[in-house]
Structure formats: C-alpha cells, structure tokens
Amino acid sequence: MSSELQQIMVESTERIFSDTVDKKLLDAVESGEFPQQLWKLICENGFHLLATTDSGADLADAFAVLRVAGRYAVPIPLAEVLLGNRWLDGSDDNLISIGERSGDRTLTVPWAQQAARCLAVTPDNRVFEISDYQSTSGRNIAFEPRDTLSGNFTEIKTDDDAYELMALSRLSLASGALNRVLELTIQYVGEREQFGRPIAKFQAVQHNLAVAAAEVAAATRACDGAVEAIGEERFVLEVAAGKGRVGEAITVVTEIVHQLHGAMGFTHEHQLHHFTRRLWSWREEFGGESYWQSRLGHHLHSLGADSVWDFIASAK
Amino acid sequence: MLQFDPVQLPDSSHALRDEIRQFLAANMPSGHRPNSDFLSGHNPQFSELLGTHGYICMNIPVEYGGGGRSFFDRYVVAEELLAAGAPVSAHWFSDRQFAPVLMQIGTEQQRKKYLPDMCAGKSYFSIGMSEPNSGSDLAAIRTSATKVDGGWRVNGTKLWTTYAHLNHYMIALVRTAPVSENRHHGMSQLLIDLHDDSVDIRPIKNMGGDEDFNEVVFNDTYVPDEDVIGEIGNGWNQCTAELGYERSGSERFLSTFRVYIEFLKLFTDPPNDLQAAAIGRIASNIMALRRMSLSVVGMLEAGKMPSIEAALVKELGNNFEKIMPEIARLAAPLDADKTEFNRTYRESILLSPSTTLRGGTREILRGVIARGLGLR
Ligand SMILES: Cc1cc2nc3c(=O)[nH]c(=O)nc-3n(C[C@H](O)[C@H](O)[C@H](O)COP(=O)(O)OP(=O)(O)OC[C@H]3O[C@@H](n4cnc5c(N)ncnc54)[C@H](O)[C@@H]3O)c2cc1C
Numbered sequence: 001m002s003s004e005l006q007q008i009m010v011e012s013t014e015r016i017f018s019d020t021v022d023k024k025l026l027d028a029v030e031s032g033e034f035p036q037q038l039w040k041l042i043c044e045n046g047f048h049l050l051a052t053t054d055s056g057a058d059l060a061d062a063f064a065v066l067r068v069a070g071r072y073a074v075p076i077p078l079a080e081v082l083l084g085n086r087w088l089d090g091s092d093d094n095l096i097s098i099g100e101r102s103g104d105r106t107l108t109v110p111w112a113q114q115a116a117r118c119l120a121v122t123p124d125n126r127v128f129e130i131s132d133y134q135s136t137s138g139r140n141i142a143f144e145p146r147d148t149l150s151g152n153f154t155e156i157k158t159d160d161d162a163y164e165l166m167a168l169s170r171l172s173l174a175s176g177a178l179n180r181v182l183e184l185t186i187q188y189v190g191e192r193e194q195f196g197r198p199i200a201k202f203q204a205v206q207h208n209l210a211v212a213a214a215e216v217a218a219a220t221r222a223c224d225g226a227v228e229a230i231g232e233e234r235f236v237l238e239v240a241a242g243k244g245r246v247g248e249a250i251t252v253v254t255e256i257v258h259q260l261h262g263a264m265g266f267t268h269e270h271q272l273h274h275f276t277r278r279l280w281s282w283r284e285e286f287g288g289e290s291y292w293q294s295r296l297g298h299h300l301h302s303l304g305a306d307s308v309w310d311f312i313a314s315a316k
Numbered sequence: 317m318l319q320f321d322p323v324q325l326p327d328s329s330h331a332l333r334d335e336i337r338q339f340l341a342a343n344m345p346s347g348h349r350p351n352s353d354f355l356s357g358h359n360p361q362f363s364e365l366l367g368t369h370g371y372i373c374m375n376i377p378v379e380y381g382g383g384g385r386s387f388f389d390r391y392v393v394a395e396e397l398l399a400a401g402a403p404v405s406a407h408w409f410s411d412r413q414f415a416p417v418l419m420q421i422g423t424e425q426q427r428k429k430y431l432p433d434m435c436a437g438k439s440y441f442s443i444g445m446s447e448p449n450s451g452s453d454l455a456a457i458r459t460s461a462t463k464v465d466g467g468w469r470v471n472g473t474k475l476w477t478t479y480a481h482l483n484h485y486m487i488a489l490v491r492t493a494p495v496s497e498n499r500h501h502g503m504s505q506l507l508i509d510l511h512d513d514s515v516d517i518r519p520i521k522n523m524g525g526d527e528d529f530n531e532v533v534f535n536d537t538y539v540p541d542e543d544v545i546g547e548i549g550n551g552w553n554q555c556t557a558e559l560g561y562e563r564s565g566s567e568r569f570l571s572t573f574r575v576y577i578e579f580l581k582l583f584t585d586p587p588n589d590l591q592a593a594a595i596g597r598i599a600s601n602i603m604a605l606r607r608m609s610l611s612v613v614g615m616l617e618a619g620k621m622p623s624i625e626a627a628l629v630k631e632l633g634n635n636f637e638k639i640m641p642e643i644a645r646l647a648a649p650l651d652a653d654k655t656e657f658n659r660t661y662r663e664s665i666l667l668s669p670s671t672t673l674r675g676g677t678r679e680i681l682r683g684v685i686a687r688g689l690g691l692r
Contacts, residue, residue, distance in 0.1 A: 183317070186689055206686035213685055214632040217320050221607035222600065224322045241600035248597075290593045293600065297592030300599055305580035309399045309573075312602055313333065316324055 006061050013065050016041060017072040026274045029075040030143045034114050038076055043093040051082040052090065059165075063172045063227050070176025070282075073274045075144065077110035079169030084119055087127050087158050098166065100286060105150045106130055108140065108285060112147035120153065121162045123287070128153040140285070142277035164239045167286040168226050171239070171246045174282045175223035177275045178216045178246075178253055184272060185209060185257045192262070205260060212256040219249035228316055238315070240296035247289035250279045318625055318688050320607075323614035328385070329392045336396045339369060349659070350401025352573035353667055355528060355674075357403025358482050360440075366397075367437025372407050373415045380427050381435035382415070387617040391610070395566040401574050405479060410434040413561040414441045414487060421546040421554060426507070430485075442510065444474045444488030444532065445555065452680050454489070455499040455552070459534065461490045461506060467540040468492070468506060473533050478674075480530040481519050486510055489551050503551035507543040514538070524666035557621050562675055564612035564626035569605040569633030571671055572641050572664040575657070576602075579644035582652040594647035601636050605629065624688035631681040634671045641665060 020038055029035050042048055049055055051062040062082045069078050077097055084096030094116035099109030101120035112118055112135045120128045133151025140146045186209065189200040199205050226242035229235045254276045258265050265272045283289070300308050344350075345362050366372050374390040376382025383389065390411070397404050415434050418427050433439035450456040459472025470490060480486060486508045493502030510517065514537040519527035546554045576598055587595060608629050615622040641664045648657065672678040686692050 186691065189691065200691045203683070206691050207679065207682040209689060209691060210628075210631065210682035210685035213318060213689055214628050217318060217608060217628060218601075218604040218632060221320055221322075221611065222604040225603060225607055228322065238603075240596060241603045244597055244600040245604045248601075289597070290590070293593035293596030294589040295592075295596065296599055297587060297595030297597075298589075300595050301580065301583055301587055301592065305577050308577070308580060308599065312599060312606065313395065313399070315603060315606070 006064050009057075009061060010064050010068055012045075013047065013068045014071070016045065017068060017074055021072040021074050023271045023274070026073060026075055026271070030274075032145075034111065035075055038074070039095070042076065042078070042081075047078070048081045048093070049085055049091065051086040053086065059230050060227050063168060063230075066169055066172040067176035067223070070173035070278075071180045073177060073180075073278055077115075079166070079173065080110055080119075083160075083162070083165055083169070084117065087119065087156055087160070087162070088117065088129075099147075099149065100163075100166075101126075101128060101153070104153075105148055106133075107148050108138075108146040109135070109149055110147075111145045112149055113137070113145070118149060119156070120149075121166055123163050125160070125162045125164065127156045127158050127160075127162045129156055140281040142274070142281050144278070144281065161235055163286065164236050165230075167239050167243050167292070168230075170282040170285050171219075171223050171226060171242050174246050174250060174279055175219050177279050177282075178219050178249060181253060181257045181272065181275045181279075182209075182212055182216045184275075185212070185260050188265075189260055192264075199260070208256045208260060212253045215249040215252045219246045219253075222246055222249075225315060234311075234315075237296055237299060237311075240292040240299075243287060243292040244289045244296065247283045247292075250283045254279055318628060318685075320611035320625065321614060323607075323610045325388055325392065325610070326386065329388055332389055333392050333396060336371060336393050337400075339371070340396065340400045340402060344400070344402060348401075348403060350574050350577075351403075351660075351663060352398045352401045353571040353663075354398060354408050354567040355405050355478060356663070356667070358405040358479055358528075359403035360406050360438075360482075362403050363406040363437040363440075365437070366404075366407070367435060371397075372411050372437045373431070373435035376415050376419060376431060376435055380419075380431035381433075382431065383435075387613050388610075391566070391613045395570070395606075398566055398570045399573055406440050406482070407434075407437050408567075409443055409478075409483075410439060410441045412565060413443075413558050416561055417487070417545065417554075417558055420557075423542070425542060426545070430507075439485070440479065440483035442477050442480045442483045442486045444477055444480075444486040444508070446476045447473055448475050452677055454555070455503070457489060457491060457503065459488065459490045461492050461504065461539065463492075464538070467538055468544070470506065470508065470534040470537040470539055473531060475531050476520075476529045476674075477532045478529045480510055480532045481517050481527070484510060486532065487545060489555055492548050492551075500552040502549060503555075504548045505545040505551045505554055506539045507545055508534070508537060508539055512537055523669070524663075556623055559623045559676070560612070560616060560621050560626045562626070563630040563681075564609055564616075564622065566606065566609055568630045568675075569602065569609070569637050571637045571667065572660075573602075573637075574660045575641040575644055575664050578657040578660045579648060582648050582654065582657055584652070585649070587647075587649075591647045591649070594643050598640055598643055601640070605633050605636060608632070624684055627676070627681045627684040628688070630675065631678060631685060634678065637671055638668050641668075 080098040097115035098119045099106040106120040133149040135147045222242040222245040226238040229238035374383035378384035461468035492504040516533040
C-alpha cells in the first residue's frame, strides 16, 4: 500500500476508534465484558484481515493501524487477530488469540475464553496451534485477560519472524499510546489551575513535559525503524533496539504524565491509567527491555567492536 | 505537536560512506588518538586534506567551491568523521553552520569572498554569542557596534569563544541599537577578522587543562559594511534560524562514542546477559537518536527551519552522551585490561559537564521544546 493510502486508512481507523472507544467501554471491558460491538465494527471494516497475504496491504499497514489502536487503548486483541489470520490463512470473523509458549504451557493469551483458535509463538519464531486446552485465567497490569493454556501443540508453517512480529505489535501499540498520554497531559496542564494560573506556566512542569516529549519522539522513531525493517535481515535487531528503546521511554513517560496529573490521574475515574497500565504491560509482553537489549548486545559483540558503527549506520 | 518524519538516506550516500571510510583508513593523522567529540581536535592540516578531497561544505553549490550535494551527504560524512574520532574542530563551525548561513542570507560578494576557502578547509569561523553577562540570556549582550563612515566600530567582550585563538573569523552577535521595549530588536550579526590588531584574544584553560575557549575583546574594531551578515537589526532571528543547523547533528550524541568502542573491546570473553543488555541499550539509544537527527536533516534539506526539533535532538542526545560512559563503566568486565577504556572514559568525563551547556543549556532547550508543545 502506498504511503498515501496508508494515511487514508490510518485516518479512517482513527475516526472509528475515536467514535467508539471511550472510557465507558474501557471500564466495561475491564470488568470482564467482551466488546462485541467493537469487534463487529472491526470485522465490518475488514481490519481483522488486513495482514493476510492476499489482503493487498503490506504488513507495515497493519502495524500503522496498531499504532492507532494503541492511541485509543482499543480493548481488543487486534494484533493477535491480525497476525493470527495471517498465519492461519483466516477469512472469517473468528477471534484468534496468541500467547508466548514456555515449555508445555502458553502464557499471557488474551481473551482465550472468547477465542475460536489460540496460537503460541516461541522466541525462535515457531508458531503452534493449541488444541484441547485447559486454561487458567489471569490478567495483565491493565486488567486485560491474559490466560495460561496447556494442551496439544501442532506446528504451523510460516516464513514470518513470528515472535519478532508479536514484539513489534507491542512496540507499535506502545508508540501510539505514548503519543496519546503526552497529548492528554499537555491538555491537562493547560486546564488545571493552581496559584492562580494554569500549571503549564510553571517551568518545572514545562521541563518535565519537554523530557517526556523527547522520549515520545525517540520511541516513535525507534518504532518506525523496526517497521521499516520488516522482511529484512536486520529486522530482529531493529525490533530488539525498538523494544528496548520504547521500554525505556515508557518508564520515563508514564512517571512524568502521572506526576503532572496529580491525584486526579491516580483515580480510576480518570482515563489516564487505561493507557499507562497498558504501557506497563506491553513493555514486558514478548520480551522486556533486558531480553531484547541483551539479544542486540550479544549480536553486536559477535560482530566485533570495529563493525558496530557500520551496523548502526547501515540502518536505512 | 512536534513531528519527526521517517527519512531515508539517498542511495548516493552509500557509495559516499564507503569512500570516506577508505579515505579515513588511509589518512588518519599518525599518532592521533581517536576522539569523537567535535571540539577535541583542531588540526588545520587534516581539515585542508578533507577540503582537497571535497569532504567539507558538501551541501554548498559547486560554483562557490562546495560539493553541490545534499544535506544528507554532508550528514553522512560528518557522522563518519565523528564515529572514527577524526580531528574535525578546525572547520566544524564553517562547515556546519556558517557556510549554509552565507548561502542563505549572505551577499553575493560575501559568498564569493569567503566560501571558496571555507570549502577548501582553509578558513575557520568561531561563534561569537556569549559574553560575561550574557549566557543563556542572549538578549543581554552588551558588545556594541556604532555606525561610522563605511562600516561599524565594535567594542565589548565575547566569552567562551571556542577556538578564537586558532580560527580566522568570528560571526558575532552585537547590539547595533540600544535596548528597546522588545529586547530582541536592535541586534545584528557581523563577520569579524580575528587577526585584526584591535582584537585581543586570551585563551581560558578548562577543567581538563585544555585551552579551547577564549575571552575576545574588541577595542574600536572596524568592520566594513560589506561584512554585515543578513540585515541590520535582524540578528536575533538569524541566530535562532542558525540553531537548526547547530543543534541537530550527530555531534550532539556521538561525543563520547569512542568510549563505547573501547567498552566493546573489553569483552575478549563473551559478555553475560546483563553486560550484553548494556551493549544493546547503548546501541538502541544511538539508533533512535540518529533517526531523529536524520528527520531534522530531512527538514533542512526541504528548506525548513526546524529549530525546535533540533533542540529536542540536542536535549536527548546530550543527556545520553553523558550517561552512556556510565552505563559502560558499570557494566565493564572486572578483570579486563582497561588501559584504553580508561583513557577514553577519562577524556569523556572531563568533557561531560560541557555537553549540556555549550550550544544552549539543557534548561534553555527544555524551554524551547515546551514552547514547541504550546506550553509557553
Ligand atoms: C565548552 C564550551 C564551549 C563554548 N563555546 C562557545 C562558543 O564558541 N561561542 C559562544 O558564543 N559561546 C560558547 N559557549 C558558551 C555557552 O553558549 C554558554 O555556556 C551557555 O549559553 C550558558 O551560558 P552560561 O555558561 O553563562 O550559563 P548561565 O546562563 O549563567 O546558566 C547557568 C545555569 O542556570 C541555568 N539557567 C539560566 N537561565 C535559566 C532560565 N531562564 N531557566 C532555567 N534555568 C536557567 C542554566 O541552564 C545553567 O544551568 C561555550 C560553552 C562551553 C561550556
């Protein structure tokens, strides 16, 4: 898809999510209700099949949509549906979910109870379908369903770098959400008044937001780098760099945006936590910073000190 | 909202990169200890050699002696020089900002007179902004220029002028009209010959023992009208526009890069996972910064004035280049021979206080970013 078409698609996704995903929906989903209406809407618009090989879209387009999903904290396992349909050659409206395989269990499977099919990926990029499974329900920091499954594994053939694509989904979602919390905070400090003026007028507040903005910009570009490298040899390393860098940004930015929202941002009534708690979850899912940084680091060491600059500079 | 668009280096840059690497392999001055800080190696001979090979002012049109290439090509050469730790200080300010400034707002006469030698790596410029009572608060400058027949008489003191004792010219920000209600009015940029007898230059030793920056005193220094840069009274805006060139480059995050290379060399045995994470963390930060920096190059190439985006790159880059040697120091293997690592580490920590000061302090940059976010 050309960048113009991608832009149009991003804008229409943006419209749909901004119309439908609000605090009320996020609260309802958090209390355990699956967002049927939203799911229907996603299927009607064909978003769920965007990453299949005959969709006419590039994988990069699917990740552009995931950034938008992150911006709105869309409470559906969209990444799993997108990549699941890709790996299963899906063409219908079944919900597909994906977790990380660890030994004979599969961890952190979103909405396993609702899903028609569940997959498991491993760090060496193998994909399995799990059948006859038993599930133990759990939740991530954002209280999103993340179940643990044990059952039979059947390997599914794919040429994709499956685990890395899953990690990329988390960093795309995070990149969207980071931009959003920055915007929410800029808005809030302009409205909230103390000492007779908007708190945005205090230098300490401005400086903290400047730090957050710099981190958000870095995270955005780190995510770009990984998306641009899809299908290339260095993809895994760009994902590693991206997941590491975005993780660092999440740590800094979530701290600052909460500080600037005061007690109001610590309430459940406020929407900020729907984003920050997801960011904390996504930071760890499919490899946290130290996992990916060390993968990158081991690789750079194997290249040797004199080749490291070349590696850095040959990013496209 | 600030935006950093994806940018791809043009294909021409790949061949150029190979070329400059070969050049460096053959021509690094003998006995030179690599240092990636752009203010740690003033070497006119090397700058001239670079000029002869066409590696200076690559983005200046050929008719003025430049390479007639893009900002991207200039970027590639600059980052290769820094990563290799080559001595680039002599020509740095000419190449980075003053040649583009002359192209943008200089007169035809100024371009013809100054650019060819700048492009040849023979003519070096210094930045004359700060003064004893004017650091962050640049509008407080007192150095004044009074109109006389055919030119201006300059009196006052510039401070912290890097390489004024070694360079040929200074582009100085001076008051050409008294302070009025708008403090940013009444300032102008003059090109001043530092070899003039009326200019006294006194080097100031820094905490690491080096003499790089100076106090520069003007005693009735005469500057002809031909050497006014841009418009009289527009100095503030011109300086602000210049910051897009000044703050966004790879020198804002690669100053301590050689520490990273020496850190990597310590691992004769494979690193453990946590050490590898330190290696990867550093690389991932450089990769993101480089992408942001390239986004700004894209804006410069498109003729935009990305001074706020540039401030953001500098802010993030300076903080990173300060913390990076610490990440390396703390993750270094305990039993390795650290002679070379310690040497580069020592150079970088002695430099570290300056990175978040020179070119605009961290606090000033955060203010600029906040303005870009609409908070001020
Ligand atoms: C190595 C080096 C090379 C240099 N080379 C040059 C050169 O070639 N040409 C040149 O013109 N200048 C040069 N400078 C000077 C540099 O631009 C100034 O150091 C810088 O602008 C800060 O000014 P100052 O040192 O007077 O600090 P001050 O402005 O006095 O600041 C001191 C501290 O107060 C903070 N502060 C000041 N104002 C505010 C505010 N409004 N809000 C919050 N905090 C504030 C600053 O951020 C800083 O932390 C160089 C400096 C160094 C260290």
